[in-house]
Amino acid sequence: MIWSTYILVIILGLIIGSFLNVLILRYHTGRSLGGRSGCLTCGQALCWFELIPVLSFICLKGHCRTCRTKISWQYPLVELLTAGLFVFSAQHFFPSWSTVVFSWLIISLLIVITVYDLRHKVIPDSLVYSFNSLALIWAIFLGDSLFVALLAGLIFFSAFWALWYFSHGTWMGFGDTKLVLGFGFLLGLSAGFSALLWAFVLGAIVGLLLLASSKLKKLPKNWPRFNLKTEVPFAPFLVIGLLLVWLANLNLLNVFLF
Ligand SMILES: [Zn+2]
Structure with missing residues (x-):
């Protein structure tokens, strides 16, 4: 793979990882996947730059912009983990992109299962x-x-x-x-x-x-x-x-x- 492909895969992995965080949270609370994410403590809706994976966590130093509550390390970790595993599997199954995308689907599911089991000690x-x-x-x-x-x-x-x-x-x-x-x-x-x-x-x-x-x-x-x-x-x-x-x-x- 060429370097620009790596960058695209990393960006995609971070975005999917961010989505997986939302999925894990809303799966447990039963909220729908639509609608804007907000702070869990004060309910303040997140603005566009707070939705940027990893970078927003670093810029906000791990705290909510409004109420200063700590944001869980789970969010940037899941994003980085997803990006890392996406790169790994892209390298492994390249050049068959259909296989790569299919493996990403399985990896995403496994990440959700892992985090869910760690948090709630049960796998839905x-x-x-x-x-x-x-x-x-x-x-x-x-x-x-x-x-x-x-x-x-x-x-x-x-x-x-x-x-x-x-x-x-x-x-x-x-x-x-x-x-x-x-x-x-x-x-x-x-x-x-x-x-x-x-x-x-x-x-x-x-x-x-x-x-x-x-x-x-x-x-x-x-x-x-x-x-x-x-x-x-x-x-x-x-x-x-x-x-x-x-x-x-x-x-x-x-x-x-x-
Ligand atoms: Zn807040």
């Missing part, structure tokens, strides 16, 4: 089913073998279902169980398994770090205390695992086997 069914449907379309038109994709989805779903069922939902949520069906569709057996392995490895590392952090005497203000019963959302780890394998070809199985 409609988001999971949308992801699974897109993954199935991917398997039909872009995958190596539809049979392997379907088989992989079924195996992953069954394994997670067993974890969910026998732990009475304490080790695994049912949302995660439904989500990994699409992992099989999208990645197949070997790469899909690798993505799940990444999720468990990263989840274990972060879990141990969080446990260790709760033993510290001095903790940052508002730092949540963790213990073994604390519910840690798992979808973010699943999504990171999927992206590592899908966009960066970091297949953990190959690392262990060769």
